[in-house]
Amino acid sequence: MRISDIREATASISSNIRNAYVDFSQMTVSVIAVESDVVRHGRPVTGYGFCSNGRYAQGGILRERLMPRLRAAAPEALLNDAGDNFDPRKIRTIMLTNEKPGGHGDRAVAAAAVDMAVWDLMAKLAEQPLWRFLSENHNGGGYDERVLVYPGGGYYHPGKGLKDLQDEVRGYLDQGYKAVKIKIGAATMAEDLARIEAVMDVTGDGGDLAVDANGRFDLATALAYGKAMQPFDLFWFEEPGDPLDFALNAELAAHYPGAIATGENLFSLQDARNLMRHGGMRPDRDWIQLDPALCYGLTEYLDVIDMVEGMGWSRRRIVPHGGHQLGLAMTAGLQLGGSESYPGVFQPFGGFADDIEIADGMARPGEHIGIGMEAKATLFAEIQSLVGV
Amino acid sequence: MRISDIREATASISSNIRNAYVDFSQMTVSVIAVESDVVRHGRPVTGYGFCSNGRYAQGGILRERLMPRLRAAAPEALLNDAGDNFDPRKIRTIMLTNEKPGGHGDRAVAAAAVDMAVWDLMAKLAEQPLWRFLSENHNGGGYDERVLVYPGGGYYHPGKGLKDLQDEVRGYLDQGYKAVKIKIGAATMAEDLARIEAVMDVTGDGGDLAVDANGRFDLATALAYGKAMQPFDLFWFEEPGDPLDFALNAELAAHYPGAIATGENLFSLQDARNLMRHGGMRPDRDWIQLDPALCYGLTEYLDVIDMVEGMGWSRRRIVPHGGHQLGLAMTAGLQLGGSESYPGVFQPFGGFADDIEIADGMARPGEHIGIGMEAKATLFAEIQSLVGV
Numbered sequence: 001m002r003i004s005d006i007r008e009a010t011a012s013i014s015s016n017i018r019n020a021y022v023d024f025s026q027m028t029v030s031v032i033a034v035e036s037d038v039v040r041h042g043r044p045v046t047g048y049g050f051c052s053n054g055r056y057a058q059g060g061i062l063r064e065r066l067m068p069r070l071r072a073a074a075p076e077a078l079l080n081d082a083g084d085n086f087d088p089r090k091i092r093t094i095m096l097t098n099e100k101p102g103g104h105g106d107r108a109v110a111a112a113a114v115d116m117a118v119w120d121l122m123a124k125l126a127e128q129p130l131w132r133f134l135s136e137n138h139n140g141g142g143y144d145e146r147v148l149v150y151p152g153g154g155y156y157h158p159g160k161g162l163k164d165l166q167d168e169v170r171g172y173l174d175q176g177y178k179a180v181k182i183k184i185g186a187a188t189m190a191e192d193l194a195r196i197e198a199v200m201d202v203t204g205d206g207g208d209l210a211v212d213a214n215g216r217f218d219l220a221t222a223l224a225y226g227k228a229m230q231p232f233d234l235f236w237f238e239e240p241g242d243p244l245d246f247a248l249n250a251e252l253a254a255h256y257p258g259a260i261a262t263g264e265n266l267f268s269l270q271d272a273r274n275l276m277r278h279g280g281m282r283p284d285r286d287w288i289q290l291d292p293a294l295c296y297g298l299t300e301y302l303d304v305i306d307m308v309e310g311m312g313w314s315r316r317r318i319v320p321h322g323g324h325q326l327g328l329a330m331t332a333g334l335q336l337g338g339s340e341s342y343p344g345v346f347q348p349f350g351g352f353a354d355d356i357e358i359a360d361g362m363a364r365p366g367e368h369i370g371i372g373m374e375a376k377a378t379l380f381a382e383i384q385s386l387v388g389v
Numbered sequence: 390m391r392i393s394d395i396r397e398a399t400a401s402i403s404s405n406i407r408n409a410y411v412d413f414s415q416m417t418v419s420v421i422a423v424e425s426d427v428v429r430h431g432r433p434v435t436g437y438g439f440c441s442n443g444r445y446a447q448g449g450i451l452r453e454r455l456m457p458r459l460r461a462a463a464p465e466a467l468l469n470d471a472g473d474n475f476d477p478r479k480i481r482t483i484m485l486t487n488e489k490p491g492g493h494g495d496r497a498v499a500a501a502a503v504d505m506a507v508w509d510l511m512a513k514l515a516e517q518p519l520w521r522f523l524s525e526n527h528n529g530g531g532y533d534e535r536v537l538v539y540p541g542g543g544y545y546h547p548g549k550g551l552k553d554l555q556d557e558v559r560g561y562l563d564q565g566y567k568a569v570k571i572k573i574g575a576a577t578m579a580e581d582l583a584r585i586e587a588v589m590d591v592t593g594d595g596g597d598l599a600v601d602a603n604g605r606f607d608l609a610t611a612l613a614y615g616k617a618m619q620p621f622d623l624f625w626f627e628e629p630g631d632p633l634d635f636a637l638n639a640e641l642a643a644h645y646p647g648a649i650a651t652g653e654n655l656f657s658l659q660d661a662r663n664l665m666r667h668g669g670m671r672p673d674r675d676w677i678q679l680d681p682a683l684c685y686g687l688t689e690y691l692d693v694i695d696m697v698e699g700m701g702w703s704r705r706r707i708v709p710h711g712g713h714q715l716g717l718a719m720t721a722g723l724q725l726g727g728s729e730s731y732p733g734v735f736q737p738f739g740g741f742a743d744d745i746e747i748a749d750g751m752a753r754p755g756e757h758i759g760i761g762m763e764a765k766a767t768l769f770a771e772i773q774s775l776v777g778v
Contacts, residue, residue, distance in 0.1 A: 022487040028453075054489050060449015061495060064417075098411040100443050101604040102632035102654030103683075105494025106450060215490040243491035244659035247666055265491030270633035277636055278667050294492075 001083070001125075002075035004044060005035040006067050006114075009386035010057035011050070013346050017155035020185030020216035028057040029349055030110065033387035034117040038125060047121025048373050048383050051113040052293035052322040053346040054264075058110035066095045066110055085125050088118050088299040104268035108296045115297020116326055116371070124370040130326070131365045134333030138302060146362040147331045148338030149352075150210065150235075151175075152323050154182020154199070155345065162198040168344075169202045175343060178361025179208040179235055184225070185216035193228055206232035208361075215239045215265060219248045226256035236261040236287055244271070250280025261287035264321035267295040269303045276311050283313045287337065291321035298330060305334065323350045325371045332365040339363075348378035390472070390514075391464035393433060394424040395456050395503075398775035399446035400439070402735050406544035409574030409605035417446040418738055419499065422776035423506040427514060436510025437762050437772050440502040441682035441711040442735040443653075447499035455484045455499055474514050477507050477688040493657035497685045504686020505715055505760070513759040519715070520754045523722030527691060535751040536720045537727030538741075539599065539624075540564075541712050543571020543588070544734065551587040557733075558591045564732060567750025568597040568624055573614070574605035582617055595621035597750075604628045604654060608637045615645035625650040625676055633660070639669025650676035653710035656684040658692045665700050672702045676726065680710035687719060694723065712739045714760045721754040728752075737767035 009031050015024045032049040039045070051058060070078070073094045080087040095111055123133040135143035151172045154165060165182065172180050182199055184192040196211060203209050211234060217225065222240040229237065236259040241248035243265035253260055260281070266272050272290055275281065281288070288308060292301045305315050316337040320327040323342030331339040341363070342350025353366050353375035368375040373383060398420050404413045421438040428434070440447060459467070462483045469476040484500055512522040524532035540561045543554060554571065561569050571588055573581040585600060592598050600623060606614065611629040618626060625648040630637035632654035642649055649670070655661050661679055664670060670677070677697060681690045694704050705726040709716040712731030720728040730752070731739025742755050742764035757764040762772060 021489055024487075026487065055492065056454060058449065060447065060453070064449070065445060098413075098415065100410055100654060102660075103444065103494035103497070103656050104633075105492035105496055105656075107494050108492070242659055244493075244657070244663060246663065265489060267492050267494075268633070270631055271491075274633060274635065274663065274667070278663070 001079060002037050003034055003070065003078060004037040005033070006070060007033045007035070007387040008059060008062045008067065010059050011349070011382060011386055013053055013349060015345060017157060017345060018186065019155060019183045019212070019214040021214045022054070024053070027053060029053060030057040030059060030062060030113045031383055031386045032062070032113045032117040033383070034114070034121050036121060036125065045121065045124050047117040047119070047124060047370065048387070049113045049116030049118070049120060050293065050349055051109045052291045052324060053349065055106065055109045055294060058106055058113065061107055061110040062113070065099070066114060069094055069097055070114075085122050086118060088115065088122065088297075091118055092296065092299050104271055104295070108267035109294050112293050112295060112297040115299050116293055119298050119326070120370040120373070127369055129365065129367055129369060130329040130371050131333035134330060139334050142335050144332050144335050146364055147328060148179070148361060149177065149328070149341040149358060149363045150179040150181055150338065150361070151177050151343050152181050152212070152340045153344060154180070154195070156183060156186045162194060165195060166198050166202050169199050172343070173202065176358030176360070177341070179210065181210040181212055181238070183214065184211045185213035189225060189228060192225070196229065196232060200232065206234040208235055210235040210238055210261065212238035213240050215241060215243050217241050219251055222248060222252050223255055226252055226258070230256065230258060234258055238262065238289070239264065246275060246278035246280075249275070250278065253280035253282060253286070259285040259287060261289055261319065263289040264291050264294070266290055269300055269307060272304050273307055276308065276313075283317065286317065288318045289321040290318075292326055292330060293322050293324055298326065301330065325352055325373060325376070328352055328356075328363060328365055329371055348376065348382050351376070390468060391426050392423055392459065392467060393426040394422070395459060396422045396424070396776040397448060397451045397456065397502075399448050400738070400771060400775055402442055402738060404734060406546055406734060407575065408544060408572045408601070409603040411443070413442070416442060418442060419446040419448060419451060419502045420772055420775045421451070421502045421506040422772070423503070423510050425510060425514065434510065434513050436506040436508070436513060436759065437776070438502045438505030438507070438509060439682065439738055440498045441680045441713060442738065444495065444498045444683060447495055447502065450496055450499040451502070454488070455503060458483055458486055459503075474511050475507060477504065477511065477686075480507055481685065481688050493660055493684070497656035498683050501682045501684060501686040504688050505682055508687050508715070509759040509762070516758055518754065518756055518758060519718040519760050520722035523719060528723050531724055533721050533724050535753055536717060537568070537750060538566065538717070538730040538747060538752045539568040539570055539727065539750070540566050540732050541570050541601070541729045542733060543569070543584070545572060545575045551583060554584055555587055555591050558588050561732070562591065565747030565749070566730070568599065570599040570601055570627070572603065573600045574602035578614060578617060581614070585618065585621060589621065595623040597624060599624040599627055599650065601627035602629050604630060604632050606630050608640055611637060611641050612644055615641055615647070619645065619647060623647055627651065627678070628653065635664060635667035635669075638664070639667065642669035642671060642675070648674040648676060650678050650708065652678040653680050653683070655679055658689055658696060661693050662696055665697065665702075672706065675706065677707045678710040679707075681715055681719060682711050682713055687715065690719065714741055714762065714765070717741055717745075717752060717754055718760055737765065737771050740765070
């Protein structure tokens with residue numbers, strides 16, 4: 001068994017939305033196909049992957065560093081000891097040979113796209129949905145039949161008013177979602193508080209509403225928002241300050257009694273460990289949100305879960321960012337706390353398979369083999385057009 | 390005044406050396422030319438830059454993200470308020486528009502290459518050596534006539550023995566260097582201690598010998614090396630553990646009385662601040678080594694210096710990594726503690742101008758306009774062949 005081909009391409013996910021930090025008018029992602037020499041139904045079994053939104057395609061790093069190393073590796077060096085499937089840790093080690101420690105950014109994003117394709121391929125070779133493959137091989141057989149999901153929405157658009165925001169949220173509730181998330185930080189605090197109150201008129205209270213500042217606030221602003229939002233008892237206050245300002249996070253946690261969620265812009269085990277060590281995060285209420293499609297992949301994420309549990313936390317406090325099928329599969333198969341969802345944005349890469357139904361704010365993972373990208377028609381058409389044979 | 394062209398290319402700096410983490414057989418760097426519409430001596434005034442070694446060329450990020458944003462900017466948006474030169478902060482902001490916070494890795498390396506070219510261009514437009522331009526504009530006129538420099542050497546080569554290592558170090562002393570640095574961590578501790586003792590036979594004692602583990606050690610190994618090396622009273626013990634394991638660094642600092650140096654693999658103000666906050670660094674003896682050609686450039690470095698001084702440290706504790714002409718110029722013009730030097734490796738990008746003499750372990754910055762790449766013949770020939778008109 002060997003990898004017979006690796007292909008990469010860049011896809012556009014441009015849109016006119018913006019958060020407190022960036023607009024997405026030029027946003028791209030990398031798409032990967034890892035093809036094996038195992039043939040089923042007349043076709044080579046192939047895994048597909050992509051990087052998550054927000055960090056752009058990584059074609060340069062993929063073509064110049066990561067993919068050549070995998071192509072140059074001896075085929076058996078990529079297999080597990082039994083020789084009946086691939087070994088994601090060996091693949092990661094080879095892909096990152098001669099890469100210095102530290103500096104976990106674009107490289108982690110590039111590696112995550114390949115890693116997603118490797119796990120899709122492994123589950124397909126085992127003829128299992130990824131969530132079941134993870135459950136059996138990495139979670140002692142445990143899995144969740146239903147997973148908490150929430151739409152990452154409430155972006156700023158030019159001309160979008162409170163009524164439009166309410167309509168958007170009503171749409172999510174109509175689709176079966178219960179908890180929702182909106183952006184804050186790209187308007188004045190008064191305007192943002194009005195946005196929050198407008199959405200609470202739809203959700204009923206703050207317990208099903210998370211707000212996301214996308215790392216925009218300095219300490220004084222984060223504390224001011226925290227004080228103003230405290231009465232709402234929100235689901236969580238996400239990424240209040242710079243993702244690497246652990247001291248700011250700790251200071252906010254000392255003053256804001258509500259839940260804090262952060263981590264989507266931490267791209268390694270080492271960075272996540274620093275958040276846990278220095279960020280003042282509280283194991284009884286706060287949430288960790290690393291994105292497996294940005295931080296070297298699910299392979300690194302397994303080490304992150306071990307690290308989090310090793311510090312006395314429950315893995316239920318982990319809610320992967322990204323709103324993609326990988327997040328849903330790993331949340332179910334590894335029994336994490338929940339998964340973001342993108343029913344409306346970052347299409348076709350955001351969101352779950354076409355037949356996944358949301359009810360009471362929960363999703364059931366499907367029985368599609370692998371990650372299930374073939375069961376999301378627009379996504380699979382895009383993937384086939386970009387990295388199909 | 391405007392930028393009339395920006396060009397980039399990839400240069401190979403492959404060699405058969407290795408440190409404790411990577412070999413350099415496939416190493417590349419990005420080279421940049423930023424050409425202005427100001428014509429002198431019949432040619433457009435042009436700044437040149439490159440990224441430092443160890444992190445590979447960044448052509449993808451440069452071509453797809455950073456350079457298009459600069460090309461699309463209004464010319465006057467890149468100028469200082471007087472309109473008589475460029476503004477590196479405005480250029481940085483535009484270059485990094487729609488880039489999310491956190492994840493400071495390859496992107497920081499790409500930006501640093503552009504930033505170096507921008508400072509070279511600015512000093513050339515002012516018809517000054519960069520060190521003097523920095524002194525007058527960012528250091529109240531202060532500068533150092535002589536700068537402490539040390540060769541980053543003592544790499545592992547296949548077949549290189551203790552005698553060869555001693556000969557290498559003797560060569561540095563013959564060139565006028567006093568302090569030297571060798572690698573540790575890619576051999577057994579007994580072998581590394583023998584390497585250290587062999588070099589001390591040449592340098593006379595440990596005070597002029599720094600050792601560099603390149604982030605290889607876990608805590609137990611770092612402590613064991615620290616205990617074994619303590620009697621040598623070394624110049625410093627560099628990058629003992631993973632560059633982001635601030636807790637390891639703090640624990641070593643609590644046990645190892647000698648100096649610790651680290652920071653070459655921290656690529657942002659935020660990461661450097663976390664080292665200062667959480668790394669247990671001691672202002673009376675330890676050294677901070679961020680590399681301006683890796684961490685978004687000299688522009689970001691000015692903020693790092695402010696941050697370091699704001700925490701009560703002297704800027705003399707800062708010794709830029711990289712062994713390039715930018716490091717020498719900024720150490721002289723901003724009065725930092727010293728600069729690495731690469732007289733023998735990473736050619737032609739390592740090392741200083743051809744006429745820079747080293748005596749008593751100190752270098753005098755030259756009077757070459759700009760950074761002075763034109764005064765390093767092999768470097769300028771390479772630059773001209775790659776990004777010349």
